[in-house]
Amino acid sequence: MELAVSIPSGVEVKVEGGIISVSGPKGKVSKNLNAPDMKVRQEGGKVTFRSADDRKKNIAVVGTWAAHLQNMIKGVTSGWELRMKVVYSHFPIKLSVEGGSVIIGNYLGERGQRKAKIMEGSAVKLDKEGLIITGIDKESVGQTAANIELASRVKGRDRRVFQDGVYVVQGPQPISAEGKK
CATH class of the missing domain: 3.90.930.12 (Ribosomal protein L6)
Known part of the structure; x- marks a missing residue:
C-alpha cells in the first residue's frame, strides 16, 4: 500500500x-x-x-x-482553532488565563481554584461565551481542551443533574485567511 x-x-x-x-x-x-x-x-x-x-x-x-x-x-x-463554552446553572464560573494554565474559579461554589495546563504551542483567549484555543499543532490544541474539560469535571455528584463545566462546542477547525472558520 x-x-x-x-x-x-x-x-x-x-x-x-x-x-x-x-x-x-x-x-x-x-x-x-x-x-x-x-x-x-x-x-x-x-x-x-x-x-x-x-x-x-x-x-x-x-x-x-x-x-x-x-x-x-x-x-x-492556516492554524487551528477550537471553541469551548462555559455552562453553569447557579454559581457563575470565573475563568482566567495565568502563565501556562487556565484557572477555573467558583466552580459549583467551591472556594478553591482548579487549574488546567495549556500545552506548548497553544494559546488560550477568553471570549464572552467561553474560550478560544488556537495553535499550529492540532494535537496540542485538542489536548489543551481536554485538560480544561477534565479540570471542570463534576466529581461525587450525578453528571446528569450537575452539568456545570467548560465544554467543547466546536472541534479543531482550520482558521481561514479572514480569521474566521
Missing part, C-alpha cells in the same frame, strides 16, 4: 529518520512517525508513505500518517 501527500508551495517538509518536520508561514511542527514495516520518502513536491505488505493494520497506519501530515500542513499554513 502506498499513499502520497502533495506539499503546497510555501511549505517545507523534512524527513529524517522517522521524524517529519513541517515548516510554513505560521511556524514549525515536528512529529515522530516511526514503525518497523513502514517507509517514508520525500521526492519532489510529494511525501510518500509505503507499507511493506497489505495487511489491514499497515494500511491503517499508512492512512493515519498521511492524515497527520495533512493536519501538520494545515496547521503551519
